[in-house]
Every structure is written in C-alpha cells, then in structure tokens.
Amino acid sequence: MGFLMADLNLRVTKIETLTSGIKSFWLESGDGALLPEWTAGAHLVFTLNGALKKSYSLAGDPAVRDHYLTAILREEGGEGGSKYMHDVVAVGDILTASQPQNNFHLAETAKKHLLIAGGIGVTPLLAMSHTLKSQGADFHLHYCSKARQGTAFADEIETLFAEHVTFHFDGGDPSKGIKLNEILAQPDDGQHLYICGPGGLLNATREAARHWPDGTVHFELFSSTRSDEEKQTIAQAAQGDQPFEIKLMSNGKQLAVPADQSIFEVLRDNGIMLPSACEEGWCGNCVATYTAGEVDHRDECLDDDERKTQLQTCVSRAAAGEVLVLDL
C-alpha cells in the first residue's frame, strides 16, 4: 500500500517549452539509480513549495527507467502548483514526489483500446500509447485540442503512433471538434475507452459512451467537474454529517470517524498516510479498498463498478453508527 512507501527525491534534469503554456520536465533519481517501476496511466503526487500537493501524470514510456517525464500546463487559477512548476522550478532542483500511483490502468482483458485526450490530458494516454504499441495491441488515440500550434508532443505522437492517432483541432469551438457520437456509437467486442482532459470533454465523452458496457469506460480527472452551485449544495449537505466507525483489517483496530473529520484524517492521525492531493474527491489518490459496510460515496472519480470495493477516503462517509471495514 502507498502509505508504506517512501517519497522520492527527483532531480530535474531537463525542462522544455513545448507550447506557449506547456512545459515538460525530465526527472531522474537524486542518486542516479533506476527509478521505481510504473505502469501506463500512473502519476506522481508532488509536494511543492513544502506543502502544496499536486498530481501530475507520467507521459513517457513506462519501459524507460532512467527518467520520468511529465508535462504541465501553466494555469492562472487554482492553487498555484503549475505556476510554481513553470516559474520557480529549474534544472538541478530536487523535487519531492510520491512513488508512482496508478488509478487509471489499462484494462488487461481488453481486446481493443480507444483513447480520447483533451489538451494536456494527453499525458497519461501518451504513456498508454507507448505500452499498447510495444504490446502490438489494437488501439487508437484521438487527440483533441484547439490548434496544432498549442498541442503538446504533436510531432512526437505523429511520428511514433502514425496510423494509431487522429488529431481533432476545433479552433476553440467544440462543435467543430471530435464527433463523439459517431466515434462512440458502437463499441466493438472487448473494447475499452480511456478519457483524460478538461471537464467539458470528459462529461461529453462519458455521456456519449453511456451505452457502453459497465466497466469499459475509464477516466482520469485533472480537476473537479462540479459547478460552484453543486459544490455549495454538497457543502451544505455536509452540515448533517454523522459519526461512524472504520475497522482496519490488518490489526482489527476500530476507529471513530467524528462528524467533522474525514476517514483520511482519522487514518492520518493514526499513522496511516494514504497518498492525497485534492482532498475534494476527484483526483483518486486517497483510494482505499473496503470489504464490508455501506459507503456514502461522494467522490467524482470512481465508477459504479469500482465503488463496490473502493472508496475515496477524503470525502466518502457512512451513515451514523455504520462500521466500514478497510483493507488497510
């Protein structure tokens, strides 16, 4: 489990400006050793500026172990993680990051893979494309962005994946972009879909794939897709939260989760550090497996199938007096 793994110290060895808003970062181990293994779809949780936690997906080839590659869009809003990476971090700096975490796996049993990337959401899908190509798998990447000029890794992706990739440039008007209803009309037998990109594309893709079989649609969020009103309603409803219990499978310990604390906080206070970043239920980092109890799921990142056995500890709760048994 993630809470047993030590953080990594990664040396920034190269920074490239890919587009006017996107930079890529090469990261090597501080002591020159090979980096921990990872699988396509994984990300690192960076602790920036001593406290701020931000997840960035790995974009390179998982078979390459001497460096990690990530690419980051500089965002004006938000908590400043991307601004820090763009404006402060320099070659030679050492960054603290988690071990690679993966909540966005390629489905091992899939016969065919359809990947849809929006903008900087291409990063985990680029890693997936490397793996799928090396496996000789049947896959296709649809890469959506405004214009070729602002499209990170466009040349590299075209060269590497040639007939496996289609670019969709909409000039800023989504109605001129990818035709989701056509592309997703008829899932092939054993086909799985992977989406990563901005909320609008993600919601539209999930809507257009509503008829795909359960468990075949996978997605990774870069931010919450909830509106401010929805967030407000959720915050108001949280006033009525009740205390409940969690039980740890490893030692049988039962812990109380008070009305004003999350499972994540109670675990942390008891020495169990799960990875975390958003603490709002969308990044997927703080996931835990549970084996008993009825969960009040409040995340945005798990699908119905995953929710049968997993929960996001930063937001999900249970009814008063319920005992959730966690595989921790």
Ligand code: FES
């Ligand atoms: S920390 Fe992001 S989902 Fe819990």
